[in-house]
Amino acid sequence: MRKIIFALLTLAAIIPISTLGQDYYYSNGEKVPLITNDSQIVVITPKEVATSIPSVYGLTPKSTITDDVLNIVVCDIPKVFNAVRRAKLVAETNSDSVISVTSCYEDRFGTKLVQTGYIYVKLKSQSDYYKLTGETTKYDCEIVRRNTFMPLWYTLRLKSNSNRTPLEVANAIYESGKFDSAYPDFSFDPFEVSYDPDVYSQWALYNSEYEGIDISISQAWGYATGRGIKIAIVDQGIELTHEDLAPNIYFKSYDAYTGASPSGVYNTASIGHGTHCAGIAAAVRNNGKFIAGVAPDAKLISVSNNFNASNANEQLANSINWAWKNGADIISCSWRAPDSDIIRAALDSAIVKGREGKGCIIVKSSGNTGGGITFPGSYRKEIIAVGNLQKSGIINSLSCHGDNLLLCAPGTNILSTMLNNTTAYKTGTSMACPHVAGVAALVLERNPKLTANKVREILAKNTKKVGNMPYNTTKQYGTWNEYYGFGLINAYKAVINTPRD
Incomplete structure (x- = not known):
């Protein structure tokens, strides 16, 4: 699956991703369309892996988000990947060095959205917890925590062997019909600096x-x-x-x-x-x-x-x-x-x-x-x-x-x-x-x-x-x-x- 994902991402340098179908996530039960940034991708790796890993494969790291477990590296993608570098990075995504290679998105307001490897899920009732554990096994995720203030909400995190993107997993969990909500965590700029165009x-x-x-x-x-x-x-x-x-x-x-x-x-x-x-x-x-x-x-x-x-x-x-x-x-x-x-x-x-x-x-x-x-x-x-x-x-x-x-x-x-x-x-x-x-x-x-x-x-x-x-x-x-x-x-x-x- 990862090979397919990354093949699409690298192909985007030649064929716009928008021609391959628009991605989305769910909010309030409705699909929210995402605009793919064709010039950037996101490489998610374990914390202990060097953040410079993407550069080895012809990508240019532009910014990095880190926590205690993950590095989330936003990279510029060249118009055409060198074939050798492309093959190496695809192979890397089948190892423990790379958890996921994902698209970088914008919403309809132009806000840049970066997938972080985390997913939020809301149970329909607390008795559905066993259903959640079943989904984490199915999609190679782990439960990170239960929300302190909203006990029906849980945070999941992709494992290294997930072979999927956070967006894919979140959509699959929601579309199963077992849960009230499921959507991927996005990093974004929270400050509305101003409405001036430049x-x-x-x-x-x-x-x-x-x-x-x-x-x-x-x-x-x-x-x-x-x-x-x-x-x-x-x-x-x-x-x-x-x-x-x-x-x-x-x-x-x-x-x-x-x-x-x-x-x-x-x-x-x-x-x-x-x-x-x-x-x-x-x-x-x-x-x-x-x-x-x-x-x-x-x-x-x-x-x-x-x-x-x-x-x-x-x-x-x-x-x-x-x-x-x-x-x-x-x-x-x-x-x-x-x-x-x-x-x-x-x-x-x-x-x-x-x-x-x-x-x-x-x-x-x-x-x-x-x-x-x-x-x-x-x-x-x-x-x-x-x-x-x-x-x-x-x-x-x-x-x-x-x-x-x-x-x-x-x-x-x-x-x-x-x-x-x-x-x-x-x-x-x-x-x-x-x-x-x-x-x-x-x-x-x-x-x-x-x-x-x-x-x-x-x-x-x-x-x-x-x-x-x-x-x-x-x-x-x-x-x-x-x-x-x-x-x-x-x-x-x-x-x-x-x-x-």
């Missing part, structure tokens, strides 16, 4: 490939979305009419080049840098358009600069001063400048006088030269310097590092809003910076009375220790590394650990 391309918000290497935003949104907080994007200007930004644009904006309002958009050859940063921080969520921002209910203050002008340093200083004087809570700075007293003076004012003396939160990209943190990221400890993390959880090699690096955030291949009402991918610490600005907005919504230093402490103490280097230095907020800072920003931990009084 949100699942935003790995920073939800990383389906590398579990946990994201900012844990879906959980955080249950507590805060940035409502009432203003983020100033000091940059080349935001496209104020972009459909995914316009509802969040603050009514005041400033053009530091002209010294007037509204803000402009400069240096368009750099492909909308300010608009891209704005979307990361606070694009509208659940509007059915493009993406979702980290703080989707925060207000965006557009402060534009013409970096090709002769007075660029003064423009930046004026931008910072205008921002804090006009109510900015957070100032996001994805740029570098030569060390200058005029910019230092403006930053000093924002840090000391901003937010009625509580201080503006200043977030700065660490830089993309691979060396020391660029000015003004290294100027004062109050400035939050942010490194560029890749999707794998490893710091980007060009991300600047040093003593003032507070933490890191997603910055490589980041999808966000762009000029002319579009979106595109960009890479750099410029993209990491507004992720942190957005999380800071969530923290401030939870408690607007916090000082800037307290916000900085909350962000630093509630990170994820990611990466390939030890955090072997102890600093004020915990263990630290000069490339990762205190770790990857964690929106959920930051908001739930924000004091409310």
Whole structure:
């Protein structure tokens, strides 16, 4: 039977599985159709078997789910299997190394469903338990447990010699007519990140490939979305009419080049840098358009600069001063400048006088030269310097590092809003910076009375220790590394650990 199953799966590389008949499971006595993902399959092995087993046979492992007994490995399947590798994997499914090779599915809502090797069965009455034991013998399953709260429900698990998929066994048990319910357990993403069409391309918000290497935003949104907080994007200007930004644009904006309002958009050859940063921080969520921002209910203050002008340093200083004087809570700075007293003076004012003396939160990209943190990221400890993390959880090699690096955030291949009402991918610490600005907005919504230093402490103490280097230095907020800072920003931990009084 397994040979037949896997022959169908491998054949799917040439003939779409949908032509072989649609799979289904039962819910409420009705067949629920499943959409087969023709590009992936699931290999279920005992826990003691290496999760790299599928790669030996030409498959590319993409994600792994484990428990005390099983490894469930989701794999990319090539368009055409090498015949030798195919034969080896088919043979492997007749050994104790592989319990089942199954299809990967989606439901009609697009939710990815991964069979785990477990099956739920509901008895019609407790006296039917002997019928259940008969089915487990017939289909080479074992009873794992009885549900604590619903005593008619039992969990089964496939054994190595089952020669079937969980879906097949669940359907066969239900179709026997002996039980009220039987269906396979599926692993799935439980968080409805948002209803924006491109949100699942935003790995920073939800990383389906590398579990946990994201900012844990879906959980955080249950507590805060940035409502009432203003983020100033000091940059080349935001496209104020972009459909995914316009509802969040603050009514005041400033053009530091002209010294007037509204803000402009400069240096368009750099492909909308300010608009891209704005979307990361606070694009509208659940509007059915493009993406979702980290703080989707925060207000965006557009402060534009013409970096090709002769007075660029003064423009930046004026931008910072205008921002804090006009109510900015957070100032996001994805740029570098030569060390200058005029910019230092403006930053000093924002840090000391901003937010009625509580201080503006200043977030700065660490830089993309691979060396020391660029000015003004290294100027004062109050400035939050942010490194560029890749999707794998490893710091980007060009991300600047040093003593003032507070933490890191997603910055490589980041999808966000762009000029002319579009979106595109960009890479750099410029993209990491507004992720942190957005999380800071969530923290401030939870408690607007916090000082800037307290916000900085909350962000630093509630990170994820990611990466390939030890955090072997102890600093004020915990263990630290000069490339990762205190770790990857964690929106959920930051908001739930924000004091409310």
